Amino acid sequence: MTDAAQDAPQPWDATQDYYKGPVVMRRSKVPDSTTDQRLLDSRGPADWVHTDPWRVMRIQSEFVEGFGALAELGPAVSVFGSARTKADDPTYALGERVGAALVHAGYAVITGGGPGAMEAANKGACGAGGTSVGLGIELPFETGLNEYVDLGVNFRYFFARKTMFVKYAQGFIVLPGGFGTLDELFEAITLVQTQKVTSFPIVLMGTTYWQGLIDWLKSAALGAGTISAKDLDLITLTDDVDEAVGTILAADRGREVDAPEGSGTHAE
Numbered sequence: 001m002t003d004a005a006q007d008a009p010q011p012w013d014a015t016q017d018y019y020k021g022p023v024v025m026r027r028s029k030v031p032d033s034t035t036d037q038r039l040l041d042s043r044g045p046a047d048w049v050h051t052d053p054w055r056v057m058r059i060q061s062e063f064v065e066g067f068g069a070l071a072e073l074g075p076a077v078s079v080f081g082s083a084r085t086k087a088d089d090p091t092y093a094l095g096e097r098v099g100a101a102l103v104h105a106g107y108a109v110i111t112g113g114g115p116g117a118m119e120a121a122n123k124g125a126c127g128a129g130g131t132s133v134g135l136g137i138e139l140p141f142e143t144g145l146n147e148y149v150d151l152g153v154n155f156r157y158f159f160a161r162k163t164m165f166v167k168y169a170q171g172f173i174v175l176p177g178g179f180g181t182l183d184e185l186f187e188a189i190t191l192v193q194t195q196k197v198t199s200f201p202i203v204l205m206g207t208t209y210w211q212g213l214i215d216w217l218k219s220a221a222l223g224a225g226t227i228s229a230k231d232l233d234l235i236t237l238t239d240d241v242d243e244a245v246g247t248i249l250a251a252d253r254g255r256e257v258d259a260p261e262g263s264g265t266h267a268e
């Protein structure tokens with residue numbers, strides 16, 4: 001070892017400050033090996049690859065892969081809905097019609113790539129000759145991307161995937177669904193309400209299914225003052241496919257008028 005190397009504080013020297021990038025560690029927090037040692041010492045424990053700093057790299061790679069795969073998608077609409085909708089359910093037929101109508105209006109269709117209502121929208125888009133996208137999610141019970149997805153990206157993290165649904169879409173169409181669908185719906189509403197995305201239409205399809213939720217929002221949430229009346233205007237409720245697609249087209253046209261050329265709909 002050179003003199004300089006001997007003088008340098010050893011990572012396990014708990015009497016000295018230990019610096020790892022912006023992080024300072026002292027006393028019991030001083031690690032007993034360096035990052036390089038853990039990288040190069042193949043006999044050492046491999047547990048560190050399962051730590052949060054390492055996860056950040058995987059998370060980053062999901063964003064990079066997602067952005068790369070979808071960058072040239074063009075105008076698109078994200079369609080959500082239950083993974084459990086059966087092919088003989090009227091909602092499945094509605095999903096197919098929505099997928100096809102969006103393609104005819106010039107949009108690519110993005111779904112979660114799974115079964116049920118997602119599959120229906122992908123089937124409609126694929127059958128209409130449009131771009132059918134599936135953003136799959138790794139789940140303990142693997143279902144894989146449905147057969148109507150032409151461009152698929154699989155994600156490990158829900159939050160990375162959810163960014164793609166918003167970033168690459170001009171609006172959301174939400175078919176009847178459970179917790180996953182509700183999560184996607186309320187994330188979108190929150191982003192619009194807080195102006196993280198602007199001019200972003202959200203259409204609920206299936207008046208019978210969604211009316212109870214809208215009624216509850218009006219009576220309980222609006223009544224308690226936890227939301228404002230204009231927040232409810234963010235949502236369009238319809239059974240009509242043409243009205244759903246028309247709402248997205250109208251918002252697109254409004255955006256063209258309001259926004260200077262080249263400005264996006266998504267705040268950073």
Ligand SMILES: C/C(=C\CNc1ncnc2c1ncn2[C@@H]1O[C@H](COP(=O)(O)O)[C@@H](O)[C@H]1O)CO
Pocket residue numbers: 079080081082083084111112113114115118136137139143176177178179180181182184
């Ligand atoms: C339940 C089953 C499979 C689940 N597979 C999924 N694949 C892809 N995306 C999914 C899946 N499950 C939920 N999602 C996402 O949430 C929404 C649907 O959730 P819900 O609780 O069913 O409403 C959907 O939009 C997806 O983005 C086996 O049948």
